[in-house]
Amino acid sequence: MPEYKAPLRDMRFLVDEVFDFHAGYAAMGAVDASPDMVNAILEEGSKFCEQVIAPLNRSGDEEECQFDNGVVTTPKGFKEAFQQFADGGWMSLSVDPTYGGQGLPHSLGLLFSEMIGSSNYAWGMYPGLTQGAMAAIYAHGTEEQKQAYLTRMTAASWTGTMCLTEAHCGTDLGLIKTRAVPQADGSYALTGSKIFISSGEHDMSNNIVHLVLAKLPDAPAGTKGISLFIVPKFLPGADGEAGERNAVSCGSIEHKMGIKGSATCVINFDNAKGFLIGELNKGLNCMFTMMNHARLGTGMQGLCLGETSYQGALKYATERLQMRSLTGAKAPDKSADPIIVHPDVRRMLLTMKAFNEGNRALSYFCAQLLDQLHADTAEQRQEAEDLLAFLTPICKAFMTETGLEVTNHGMQVFGGHGFIREWGMEQLVRDCRIALLYEGTNGIQALDLLGRKVLGSQGKLLRGFTKLVHKFCEANAAHPQLQAQFAQLATLNKEWGDLTTKVGMAAMKNPDEVGAAATDYLMFSGYVVLAYFWLRMAVVAQEKIEAGSGDAAFYQAKLATADFYFKRLLPRTMVHRAGVEAGSESLMQLSAEQFAG
């Protein structure tokens, strides 16, 4: 298993030097988020991740969760680690102090979650899902609900889930069959079966708070008739603690390709007592509140696992001796050269590095926007909301596609050893693979981006971002070292708009043009977005080198990686542009029978 070390230097580069989180924190009046405090949290957090949960990653994959007659047992050590997590107050980091939280900025929580995900993604699902449920309760719950549930979840004494999918519907939630019947006491009786419920049943907490999408018997058809309910595994007793068992049970757990330490459950509701949260028939809207956050988190799964894979591959590449460099022996005293001398191995490592660091920059930019959602002025809040709405599907899909590529490169660097489970490299591929599927498949993200966000706003949300890029390019058009890259980015930024107009026009005649273009459009967008962030990093690196502020090797590496990104990865935009321009015709010619050949 690669030994994960939190990339604190790179994290601080973004937090301190590129985005200046501290200025934002100061402006928010987040007095506790001083630079020292932030550093202390990252340091302490990294220790928890490296020392407590990372060592459980391989064993968790081998043991998997076990199911026996409704009871789910998590892999050895998971429960104890969660207790340490609770004791350390880690769940409360970004929670409102009213409900027992520390009130630190959301961005800080996201940084911590990156380290958790890199160390042990499966374990991280339990607190992760809990945070999602907490966000929904915080946004839509009554004060009473918040006191009853949120406080206990903040203490990590109770955990949470999101129950959306049923066997016959995932994407198409309008089809759900779970029914909620109003009861005399104001509660609801829920009946139905949900699948793919992460953390749906386990042995790590005293209670599990399910947030369940269901329909009232007389609800409008489709998505407009969906309501959201709190259905706890144990109903809160008179003392507020977990009391009587509710009619909620785990029917089975799934056997999966990866994230095997995460319990993926069938959860059955059999006249279970539930409580409406938010407005009747507005359940999907409530879910969408947290969807952006969850999708950003899922996008980061690509970064998290990509980072660990990179660390493993780099170590192996410097230690494994095989063949000589084509330009002559580099380690003549050894039997062969370390494989990092070979250009093709470097190509893989640099691809990994360029995606990881670029994806990290994109993630942290979004993390800052999460903070800005709580800014003082409506204008600032709206700007953050628009940028997040636009960037979220890109984060989710682009970062997971590239994350999967990165983890596959990491395996490849190991040669045949990459296929052997003990090395841990193949687990990262398997753990990453789900990220392209859940929280809305990447195809759905692409439709969300192109159809709903970009064309649905008549291009406004796109322009909100391209404007940033345009200004940045304009300001640096004469940059002494990076002029060529800025010109390249400016050209792509313009093409992005032109391509959008072209698809928009075509879609007015034929709606299938949106579906035909969506995935390539999203990937095109992702490459341009990352080019923007690579130049933001490069500009800072160049400044630091010129200022002679030390750490020159680090900044030189940033510049070299930016150079690699522009030369070897950004050209992929050409293919995605061709994909967008290819139109729907070549896709729609065949009948279903003809596909069978």
Next chain:
Amino acid sequence: MPEYKAPLRDMRFLVDEVFDFHAGYAAMGAVDASPDMVNAILEEGSKFCEQVIAPLNRSGDEEECQFDNGVVTTPKGFKEAFQQFADGGWMSLSVDPTYGGQGLPHSLGLLFSEMIGSSNYAWGMYPGLTQGAMAAIYAHGTEEQKQAYLTRMTAASWTGTMCLTEAHCGTDLGLIKTRAVPQADGSYALTGSKIFISSGEHDMSNNIVHLVLAKLPDAPAGTKGISLFIVPKFLPGADGEAGERNAVSCGSIEHKMGIKGSATCVINFDNAKGFLIGELNKGLNCMFTMMNHARLGTGMQGLCLGETSYQGALKYATERLQMRSLTGAKAPDKSADPIIVHPDVRRMLLTMKAFNEGNRALSYFCAQLLDQLHADTAEQRQEAEDLLAFLTPICKAFMTETGLEVTNHGMQVFGGHGFIREWGMEQLVRDCRIALLYEGTNGIQALDLLGRKVLGSQGKLLRGFTKLVHKFCEANAAHPQLQAQFAQLATLNKEWGDLTTKVGMAAMKNPDEVGAAATDYLMFSGYVVLAYFWLRMAVVAQEKIEAGSGDAAFYQAKLATADFYFKRLLPRTMVHRAGVEAGSESLMQLSAEQFAG
């Protein structure tokens, strides 16, 4: 698990209509390989694959091979299936009748192996490795060795292995440490430990014939001191059957990401009795005899698993109801439309179909070349050898890269269900992943193609293929329906040569340019090669339609898929060209320390 049906229609399209195997068979004087006989073998072979080994694929993955104190137990049913395989005479298909074979053309054996690989790749490793060992014995063994070993392997009573890799070397075989000490009786005593030995130990045959690379104590350093030895698990007794146990033992088996039903063994030789095969110190050459065949087979792994994945994904896409078509309901009587109506799902299916059918054409073209290796004239044999030398690394790497992409698309079509093991779609990804690593990593294939084959022959081997493409384009430059595609291919064919010249020039100044360009050069080549085969298929399809020879839907689908390939996949050449042209500089800037950030 997707229910595999051998794609006999598509196989016959290539065999009968595109490549006309029968003409070749007739010319070879392979009298038994009449069209009827070929059809009968494909029909019977497909039944064995579909009914006997396909049903063991999922269970084999779940059970894995078990190791207990040197004994390896294969998954339930594997042994019995192998007995049926032996009883059916399937191992003897393409073997020389002198050693008990049926003497059918090699190409026919390859077609059968496609069906085996699609049905149960892990099971297919046992006969597959045996065939590799048989090829080496046939090519380099003495008559006595052939009688002793080959006849029993032909009967599938004994199986074989290839023992190359050691813990510290895979690519760099010059470093091997296994020693062979000459004995008074003319045999050798072998001592050493080999890893990653597929089928190294198991319960399916009476004996296991290891072909082992080792060095004599006084052997020259590096690869020039490697010899090849036959080391049977049981030494042949006076009756020729398996007799006394040799000092060969299985130390452990690997826990792997996929092909879990295939036993991957550590094999220890402890003064084991071995017999030289071929010349002393020419062991690597002997191994390379069968390497081309093995690499072609590994390339086909991408096709095999891609085909099964496609069949599964297509079935799911026609049955799964989710959302409505953007152009209006297509199944208004159902709760939602089958997902095959969505352009983005079709994009995935067509990508799978285009790669599978293109890769199949490439494979069968090579299969024909395998036959041509035994042609009457030296000129024909040389032509086949040159084309195979050139196409083999492309088959191995391009078909496995695209096969992995295909199996990943297949999973993606299933949404979240794709991640669940019961569906069998994720197993295909895992089983495919090894193909990019073993038999020489794809990076090594790329170096072999660009460095050894293309530049090493001063471009001769490349021109051998581009000449075919050129003539074909010239002959069809005015093709009424396919003119545009022919122009596109002709342009790329020319670019291929220009790109090669450019890299060759750069490499003369700096050998790292080869390594920097190799992978992108191979992928560029692969896309052009497949474009050539897609047009060969399209031309035939167009002729058949015009001749009104029936089955128009099949031929229309070929044309539509060719159209898709040219519009949406072939543009990827742009990126790979950019990768080749990017040069080595952006790869070589960073020190090993700087990679760590």
